[in-house]
Amino acid sequence: MPDRERRWNGWGFADESAPVPESARTWLSKRLGAGDRLSAVPERDVRIPPARPVPDLPATTLSDPSSRLRHACGLGFPDVVRLRTGALEAFPDAVCFPENTRQVVAVLQSAAAAEVALVLRGGGTSVVGGITVRPGPRPTVVLTLDRLRGLASLDSVSLLATFRAGTLGPEVEGALAPCGLRLGHEPQSFEFSSVGGWVATRSAGQRSTGIGKIDDLVAGLEVATPGGVWRLPAQPASAAGPELRRLVIGSEGCLGVITEVTLRVRPLPECRDGVAVLVPGWSAGMEVCRALLQRGPVPEVVRLSDPDETSFGIALTELPRLASSVRNAIFGLRRFRHGCLLLLEWAGSLQKVTLARQTAAKVWRDSGGLALGRTGWQRWLDERFRHPYVRDALLSAGWGVDTLETATRWSALAALHNAVREAMTVAAQKAGFRTAVLCHLSHAYRDGASLYFTFLWPLRCGDEIGQWQAVKDAASEAIISNGGTITHHHGVGTMxxxxxxxxxxxxxxxxxxxxxxxxxxxxxxxxxxxxxxxxxxxxxxxxxxxx
Ligand SMILES: Cc1cc2nc3c(=O)[nH]c(=O)nc-3n(C[C@H](O)[C@H](O)[C@H](O)COP(=O)(O)OP(=O)(O)OC[C@H]3O[C@@H](n4cnc5c(N)ncnc54)[C@H](O)[C@@H]3O)c2cc1C
CATH class of the missing domain: 1.10.45 (Vanillyl-alcohol Oxidase; Chain A, domain 4)
Structure with missing residues (x-):
């Protein structure tokens, strides 16, 4: 079957999209007012300057306009606006496709000798400017890991699987499942992001609460550097000096090209179960999450939406009339005026899952929570990889949307949530527009959790990136000033x-x-x-x- 074509100027497959439901348009119009629609220029209207000469590289190298356009940037908000308006700041002069580690080292050595800048690219989903080609005096080549794909070896006794760096999420799970195994690392970008990209950015999957971040899953690494191949073989534990694998994890392509990764895998779970719970407020919800993490059993997925995200989530979900009336009646209860939706999921043996669910039920009931059943969780599970398509639809409808994330200890979480929301809201007001700031707590740990913010605003034609920058800068400043990490999983990039x-x-x-x-x-x-x-x-x- 031929590969499905990817959209060159937005998220996902070219033949797939997701509309903005009418109820969400109403919610946005009431809260934010209407904005200017951001239409997308056709590919033929993007002006691509001639490529500067690059030396012969020892791997397939393309410099046609279409390849250069498709490798010019990632999928951050500014990238997407520039792609849609055809106003990219720079294009690579060539795109190089090495097929094995030996070729990667040879390309690095040729490029270094020729004083070419290299941008390393995995699946191309960076949202922090990590793969955006920037103007500069040196010719720029994008080195893509696209042809280093697949399972290199499996040690099923030790539960270790070695993948080539360009392998995408579905290929990882597709190779493991027939052996009764899984990795379980499922970022929202799962379908298009790669093993090497996950490691280079210290990514977190949606099951990270139970499975761990990619940091915890990496057992060994192979890195191509201009000086040759650097191997850090898998060890269960070691005291051989500082942990150098950890230095490579999160190195964002600045230390070399990750060519192979040995990952800790686990048996496929016998059973999976989940629930949507309505808790009386954000503080109560955070207490439920903390109790689950500190007392256990730890769920695989923990996701608590704040009142605004809960409200927008409802607007995004169109239900049949009866179900919608029941939902409105529950949310209309005084206790749930600032209700927050909590999604939990467990995986493992039937016995383990049953016990974990019963224990968690006691915790949420003690906090005044009400179980809404499995439907809300199942819907999230089924639709979670479709959500990014809505971003493109929102831009076409006149609203900007972006996300940012941080983490901090439990004792500082509520204050950080307030400070970031406040800073973003004020920054937008100062810049003359309104913003809706939504947040969820996910990726929870014994000592704290991540906060993932989504912000939406009415677009002003020609100033889309200026509007975004005003809010993003305010959020970054508030995060750092209030003790949060500047990024929990998207990485540093240039942003x-x-x-x-x-x-x-x-x-x-x-x-x-x-x-x-x-x-x-x-x-x-x-x-x-x-x-x-x-x-x-x-x-x-x-x-x-x-x-
Ligand atoms: C819609 C959407 C949802 C997302 N959801 C999540 C999420 O849930 N969790 C999460 O963690 N992130 C998420 N991201 C961010 C992004 O998917 C991650 O950062 C991901 O790990 C990047 O992987 P990639 O293969 O696409 O890497 P790329 O975007 O191609 O590269 C990212 C960085 O890693 C470097 N790099 C890539 N491959 C290598 C390599 N082999 N060797 C050395 N350096 C390399 C690049 O130079 C760049 O600096 C999301 C992004 C989008 C657009």
Whole structure:
């Protein structure tokens, strides 16, 4: 079967879309007013300048306009606006498709010698500017991992599976399922993001509460560097110096190209069960989540929407008349005036799941929660990978939408939630428009949790990115000033690089710069990503490079 075509100027498959339901349009019109519709220019109207010459690279290399356009950026809000308006700031001069680790090393060495900037690209779903080609004096080549795909080896005794870095989410699970195994790492971008991208960005899947972040799933790594191949084999545990695998996890392409990853996998669960619960408010909901994480049994999925996200979620869900009346009656109860929707899911043996559900039920009942049954959870499960299509539909309907995320300890979570919402709302007001800020708590831990914000606003034609920037800057500032991490799972990219030093300190930046300089002395890998300034060139590395 031929590969389904991907949309070049937005999310997902070209032949798939999701409309904005009428009830959601009404909700948005009331809260925000109408905005200017952002239509999408046809591909033929995008002006692509001629490619600058690049040296011969030892792998298939394309420089036709269509390939250059499709590899020019990721899927952050500014990327999508620029794609839709055809106003990209820069295009790669070529796109290179190595097919194995040997070719990747050879490409790195040729590119370094020719002083070409390389942008490393996995599935292309970065939302933080991690793969957006930027204007610069050096020709830029995108090195894509698209042809390094598939399961390289499986050690089913040790429950370790080694995948090539370009393998996409469905291919990972598709290779494991016939062996009765799964990885369980399911970011919302699952269908299009890659193993190497997950590791490079320290991604979190929607089941991370039970499964762990990708950080916890990586057992071993192979990294191609300009100086040769760096192997960090799988070990169950080790005391051989600092944990260097952890240095590569989250390195966002600045230390080399991750070519293979050995991942900890687990048996497919015998049983899965979930529930939607209505809790009386955000504080009560957070207490339920904390109790579940600290006392156990820990669910695989925990997702608590704040009152505004709960309200918008209802507007997005069109129900038959009877079901809708029942829902309205429940939400109309005084106790649930600021009601919050909590989704929980458990996986494992029937006995384990039954016990976990019973234990959790006691916790939510003690907090005044009401179980709404399995339907809400099942709907989320069925539709969760379709939600990103709604973003494109919202832009066409006149509303901007973006998301951002952070994490902090339980004791600081409520204050961070307030501070970020307030900062975003005020920033939009100052800039002369209204915004709706929605939030959910997910990716929960014993000591804290992630907050995932969605913000929506009426678009002003020609100023879409300016509007977004005003709110995004205010949110980033509020996160850092209130002790949150600048990113829980999207990564640093270029967008969060200005805030990194305030989180990791001057010493942290110096250490990162030194490691980058050691592995990429010429600073040609992903310049501007992770570190604001590419470290000064140092002495050249041994192994294939001049001294
Ligand atoms: C709609 C949507 C939903 C999302 N949902 C989630 C979510 O639930 N959880 C989450 O964590 N993230 C999410 N993201 C963000 C994104 O999907 C993740 O950051 C993902 O891990 C990126 O993987 P990728 O393969 O697409 O990498 P890319 O976007 O291609 O690259 C991301 C970064 O990693 C580097 N990189 C990629 N591959 C390699 C490699 N092999 N070696 C070295 N460096 C490499 C790139 O240079 C870049 O800096 C979402 C994004 C979108 C658009």
């Amino acid at each position: 969060h690089a200005p805030y990194l030093e305030r989180e990791v300190g001057e010493q942290g930046i110096a250490a990162l710069a030194a490691v980058t300089r050691a592995l990429d002395p010429q600073g040609f890998l992903n310049p501007g990503v992770l570190l604001l300034q590419t470290p000064e060139p140092g002495p050249r590395t041994p192994g294939g490079r001049e001294e």
